Amino acid sequence: MNSVNAHKNSNVQKILKLLEYVVCPNCHGKLRYDRNEHKLICENCRLAFPIVDGIPVLLLDKAQKLED
Ligand SMILES: [Zn+2]
Numbered sequence: 001m002n003s004v005n006a007h008k009n010s011n012v013q014k015i016l017k018l019l020e021y022v023v024c025p026n027c028h029g030k031l032r033y034d035r036n037e038h039k040l041i042c043e044n045c046r047l048a049f050p051i052v053d054g055i056p057v058l059l060l061d062k063a064q065k066l067e068d
Contacts, residue, residue: 011054015040018056025058041066 015033024031024042031040031049040049040056047063049056 011051014054015051015056022056022058025060026063031056039064 012033012035019031019033019040022031022040023029024045024047026047027042027044029042029044031042033039034041034048037048038051040051040058041047042049045063046066046068047060048066049058049063051057
């Protein structure tokens with residue numbers, strides 16, 4: 001494992017911990033972390049929230065609509 005991946009994994013651990021506390025700003029439901037996209041997903045609203053520098057950006061105007 002190179003140092004870039006190690007850094008990314010430690011961010012993932014932080015994000016998984018944060019998921020216990022954060023909710024969707026639209027429906028206040030649980031979010032899930034998408035490892036491939038590195039985003040937080042609300043399945044209810046079909047929204048993807050970006051993660052910038054290891055911090056989830058839970059703003060509706062930053063969220064992306066998920067395609068079916
Ligand atoms: Zn939602």
